[in-house]
Amino acid sequence: MDLPPPEKEILDNRLRLIRAFKEFLPESSVIADEPRLRAYDCDGLTAYRQLPMVVVLPETVAQVSRILRLCHEMNVKVVPRGAGTGLSGGALPLPDGVLLGMAKFNQIVDIDLDNRCVVAQPGVTNLAITEAVEKDGFYYAPDPSSQIACTIGGNVAENSGGVHCLKYGLTTNNILGLEVVLMSGETVRLGGKHLDADGYDLLGLMTGSEGLLGVITEVTVRILPKPTLARAALLGFPDIASAGQCVADIISAGIIPAGMELMDKAAVSATEAFCQPGYPQDAEAVLIVELDGTETEVDALIKQVSDIARATGATSVRTSADEDERLLFWAGRKNAFPAVGRLSPDYMCMDGTIPRHQLPSVLTEIERLSQKYGLRVVNVFHAGDGNLHPLILFDSNKPDQIEKTEAFGADILKLCVAAGGVLSGEHGIGVEKRDLMGEMFTDIDLEQQQRVKCAFDPQGRLNPGKVFPKLHSCAELGKMHVHHGKMPFPNLPRF
Amino acid sequence: MDVFKPSTSDELHDVVGWALAESKKLRIQGQNSKSGLGRPIEADAIVDLSGQSGITLYEPGELILRAKAGTPLQEIDKTLTDAGQQLAFEPPRWGALYGSQDGGTLGGLVATNLSGARRVKAGALRDHLLGVEAVSGRNEAFKSGGRVMKNVSGYDLPKLMAGSYGTLGILTELTVKVMPAAEKVRTLMIAGASGRNAQALMTAAMQSPLEVSGAAHLPKVTVAMSALPEISGIDQGLTLLRLEGYATSIGARVKALQELVAQHGVELKPLSGHAGVTVLDDTTSLRLWREVSDVSFFAKSDFAIWRVSTAPTHLSSIVATVGADAWYCDWAGGLIWLAVAPEGAADADLVRQAVNRAGGHATLIRAPEAIRQKVSVFHPQNAVAATLTQNIKNAFDPQKILNCGRMYADV
Numbered sequence: 001m002d003l004p005p006p007e008k009e010i011l012d013n014r015l016r017l018i019r020a021f022k023e024f025l026p027e028s029s030v031i032a033d034e035p036r037l038r039a040y041d042c043d044g045l046t047a048y049r050q051l052p053m054v055v056v057l058p059e060t061v062a063q064v065s066r067i068l069r070l071c072h073e074m075n076v077k078v079v080p081r082g083a084g085t086g087l088s089g090g091a092l093p094l095p096d097g098v099l100l101g102m103a104k105f106n107q108i109v110d111i112d113l114d115n116r117c118v119v120a121q122p123g124v125t126n127l128a129i130t131e132a133v134e135k136d137g138f139y140y141a142p143d144p145s146s147q148i149a150c151t152i153g154g155n156v157a158e159n160s161g162g163v164h165c166l167k168y169g170l171t172t173n174n175i176l177g178l179e180v181v182l183m184s185g186e187t188v189r190l191g192g193k194h195l196d197a198d199g200y201d202l203l204g205l206m207t208g209s210e211g212l213l214g215v216i217t218e219v220t221v222r223i224l225p226k227p228t229l230a231r232a233a234l235l236g237f238p239d240i241a242s243a244g245q246c247v248a249d250i251i252s253a254g255i256i257p258a259g260m261e262l263m264d265k266a267a268v269s270a271t272e273a274f275c276q277p278g279y280p281q282d283a284e285a286v287l288i289v290e291l292d293g294t295e296t297e298v299d300a301l302i303k304q305v306s307d308i309a310r311a312t313g314a315t316s317v318r319t320s321a322d323e324d325e326r327l328l329f330w331a332g333r334k335n336a337f338p339a340v341g342r343l344s345p346d347y348m349c350m351d352g353t354i355p356r357h358q359l360p361s362v363l364t365e366i367e368r369l370s371q372k373y374g375l376r377v378v379n380v381f382h383a384g385d386g387n388l389h390p391l392i393l394f395d396s397n398k399p400d401q402i403e404k405t406e407a408f409g410a411d412i413l414k415l416c417v418a419a420g421g422v423l424s425g426e427h428g429i430g431v432e433k434r435d436l437m438g439e440m441f442t443d444i445d446l447e448q449q450q451r452v453k454c455a456f457d458p459q460g461r462l463n464p465g466k467v468f469p470k471l472h473s474c475a476e477l478g479k480m481h482v483h484h485g486k487m488p489f490p491n492l493p494r495f
Numbered sequence: 496m497d498v499f500k501p502s503t504s505d506e507l508h509d510v511v512g513w514a515l516a517e518s519k520k521l522r523i524q525g526q527n528s529k530s531g532l533g534r535p536i537e538a539d540a541i542v543d544l545s546g547q548s549g550i551t552l553y554e555p556g557e558l559i560l561r562a563k564a565g566t567p568l569q570e571i572d573k574t575l576t577d578a579g580q581q582l583a584f585e586p587p588r589w590g591a592l593y594g595s596q597d598g599g600t601l602g603g604l605v606a607t608n609l610s611g612a613r614r615v616k617a618g619a620l621r622d623h624l625l626g627v628e629a630v631s632g633r634n635e636a637f638k639s640g641g642r643v644m645k646n647v648s649g650y651d652l653p654k655l656m657a658g659s660y661g662t663l664g665i666l667t668e669l670t671v672k673v674m675p676a677a678e679k680v681r682t683l684m685i686a687g688a689s690g691r692n693a694q695a696l697m698t699a700a701m702q703s704p705l706e707v708s709g710a711a712h713l714p715k716v717t718v719a720m721s722a723l724p725e726i727s728g729i730d731q732g733l734t735l736l737r738l739e740g741y742a743t744s745i746g747a748r749v750k751a752l753q754e755l756v757a758q759h760g761v762e763l764k765p766l767s768g769h770a771g772v773t774v775l776d777d778t779t780s781l782r783l784w785r786e787v788s789d790v791s792f793f794a795k796s797d798f799a800i801w802r803v804s805t806a807p808t809h810l811s812s813i814v815a816t817v818g819a820d821a822w823y824c825d826w827a828g829g830l831i832w833l834a835v836a837p838e839g840a841a842d843a844d845l846v847r848q849a850v851n852r853a854g855g856h857a858t859l860i861r862a863p864e865a866i867r868q869k870v871s872v873f874h875p876q877n878a879v880a881a882t883l884t885q886n887i888k889n890a891f892d893p894q895k896i897l898n899c900g901r902m903y904a905d906v
């Protein structure tokens with residue numbers, strides 16, 4: 001994985017830039033010494049590290065705007081960062097780039113229960129939004145496992161999901177408005193407290209754009225009333241295929257559960273060792289199905305789901321009797337990553353999505369690859385929406401292991417694409433999957449996407465080197481060859 | 496004017512290539528069911544996509560359907576209904592508003608990003624659009640998105656294409672998320688709650704955990720415009736709250752919602768034969784909510800029609816400021832339909848000022864061409880947003896050959 005080569009002119013201007021920042025930013029908002037820069041040298045994809053040229057931590061939108069305008073004028077690269085929990089290296093610094101940390105934007109601006117929304121600064125954590133409205137019976141639906149740490153701005157940039165996506169959608173389906181500062185320093189508001197865009201859906205476009213189009217300085221999210229009751233079924237299966245069949249049969253019965261999560265045997269034993277959620281240890285696959293709604297409804301559905309599970313061969317069926325038990329069922333799944341972290345010095349979390357029915361064959365192939373590379377793999381799966389998280393275990397201190405892990409990961413993602421899926425379900429492309437984009441897209445597809453980038457950032461200064469495998473200048477991308485003088489096409493049906 | 500009806504992608508490329516080479520402007524259409532929607536444009540030729548039709552993939556178990564852009568919605572509806580599924584965003588059929596019998600095509604629906612009453616619960620069309628294939632104004636076929644629900648692989652261009660009114664690309668094939676259809680539908684029809692009371696009721700319903708899938712209010716004038724005799728005869732404003740779901744639990748949810756309405760202490764004026772709260776069955780519910788989504792109440796009149804999207808609590812102030820001849824709201828007050836005289840500027844200044852104060856946007860959905868010539872049909876943009884819009888147009892259609900001007904002048 002290569003980052004764009006550092007530009008000498010930028011590096012030469014480093015001190016001038018820092019001085020300029022200090023003119024309008026408080027002392028504590030500019031970090032330029034190596035020990036403190038270290039804290040920012042990677043995001044959640046810790047295999048890749050790079051010291052930024054300088055870190056700025058603005059406190060106001062006006063400061064963000066000035067920082068960007070200055071960088072725009074001095075032709076300096078900027079990498080936005082939230083909490084740095086991203087798993088694809090989207091917030092990986094550039095050696096000749098300013099790292100723009102949004103951590104100080106940590107206030108909730110407005111809670112509007114009548115319009116069922118919350119306005120938050122981008123550095124507010126995902127969980128803090130729910131916490132702010134919980135006492136009034138509301139919550140913010142997307143719930144990434146990193147929700148205590150990750151920021152809502154980062155969630156928008158990555159279009160983050162969680163375990164409740166099938167029923168409640170991803171970030172993109174749950175936000176109403178954004179305030180964005182463009183690379184030029186100009187500010188634009190997209191959406192608001194109302195539904196749906198006027199004009200092009202720039203709100204939708206910004207979501208999942210991985211910090212390449214603009215810096216998010218405010219987010220308006222939709223909040224939902226908390227369901228009266230949620231219950232979970234914990235189902236053990238003798239093999240992955242029958243668990244997969246159970247998921248398919250639940251959906252075919254017209255049921256859209258709030259969550260459906262599948263873990264393989266390795267994940268089950270890792271989580272058991274970590275936090276004792278009481279998962280059936282004899283099962284090859286454990287499925288958690290959560291139903292929420294009114295009491296009558298949930299009770300009826302959980303029974304129906306249990307029946308379907310038995311019919312598809314479940315060897316153990318437990319349903320949560322109370323809230324404590326439901327949370328216990330989830331404790332294992334929610335702690336799957338740290339639990340796996342205990343098994344091995346390092347792990348790399350993959351994030352492909354596949355059409356659900358492909359699960360058994362994809363997992364079989366992953367197992368084969370695991371043997372080929374000699375690296376263990378643990379699988380957790382958002383079964384409802386086909387989002388697969390194979391965790392590859394490795395030891396970065398051993399020679400070749402990083403390279404092997406990368407190659408193994410790439411093979412998994414190619415496999416997902418070949419199965420009709422995509423490279424990333426919720427973690428984004430970042431630098432991690434950047435060079436695989438060609439597996440999914442043609443050059444024309446990618447150039448069209450880069451033209452969209454040009455519409456926002458014609459000099460390509462915002463988070464370059466991420467998402468796109470090849471960097472083209474906007475002038476190059478804008479060229480078009482038109483063959484004049486060709487006659488109208490004789491074969492075309494006209495009326 | 497030439498009408499091209501390409502039936503293969505090669506033919507489509509030929510048309511776009513011709514337009515580029517000869518500097519011709521194209522108007523893109525499916526069944527032309529929404530011809531009066533948007534700014535009037537001048538084109539040199541029409542590209543009729545109704546020849547590119549057919550469902551190419553339907554996997555009910557995976558909750559996805561893929562179809563060519565020219566596929567009639569009717570065909571998609573039928574296929575889904577037969578399998579007990581639906582498009583959850585409740586696609587409205589606005590053909591009747593523009594005097595068309597046709598139900599429109601999938602491509603036309605996507606290009607306008609139209610969603611019906613269930614939008615408050617299930618999301619908009621754009622939330623259900625998983626993948627697009629299109630031909631840009633550069634005459635390049637491109638795709639974005641995919642066939643899976645979760646996807647952060649490159650920019651979400653399906654979102655950008657939804658609601659772009661054919662100004663960025665000619666949609667050729669679309670993949671949408673489908674959902675199980677509800678077994679049962681019930682509507683609580685509350686008569687006599689007017690103004691703020693209706694607003695408060697809808698808010699309370701949406702704040703409840705009962706999963707209300709539609710919340711609308713029709714004032715007396717609009718009730719009288721319903722085509723359903725059992726509705727139009729009620730001489731009262733009506734507030735409608737919809738529940739959809741499983742047969743086993745709908746009864747309990749209806750009861751809970753009735754209790755909530757009662758607790759709310761809204762002063763209701765019971766009518767003979769229409770006690771304050773009536774529960775409508777499946778059949779009446781389906782027909783009435785179709786009218787709400789399709790704006791059927793105003794279809795036969797010649798009113799100019801505004802569609803306002805705003806935060807629900809601004810409902811009464813906007814309605815009061817505009818003083819329309821007739822109006823109603825959907826989306827719990829967040830979607831306001833205003834019917835005004837089709838004269839002058841159709842009260843554009845009044846509507847836009849009220850909406851600008853509240854936040855949101857107003858679109859002139861229907862008006863005689865002369866009015867749409869002089870009034871901004873879509874909400875005017877500020878300078879930064881307008882520049883971004885221009886830049887994006889330029890990224891897809893630099894020579895401005897595709898539906899140019901349908902949304903904004905020169906876009």
Ligand SMILES: Cc1cc2nc3c(=O)[nH]c(=O)nc-3n(C[C@H](O)[C@H](O)[C@H](O)COP(=O)(O)OP(=O)(O)OC[C@H]3O[C@@H](n4cnc5c(N)ncnc54)[C@H](O)[C@@H]3O)c2cc1C
Pocket residue numbers: 043044079080081082083084085086087089090091102122143144145146149150151152153154155156157158159160161162163210211212214215216217337338426427463
């Ligand atoms: C243990 C663990 C579990 C996780 N579980 C999940 C999960 O279940 N689901 C899921 O979807 N993800 C998960 N993640 C991934 C990660 O938490 C999400 O991607 C999250 O949204 C990143 O937020 P952040 O604030 O940490 O952003 P960062 O990592 O700081 O940044 C992520 C990207 O967003 C950009 N960015 C950040 N803030 C802004 C801004 N204000 N304006 C513009 N661009 C910005 C950055 O440039 C970068 O490209 C997990 C991560 C970990 C470590």
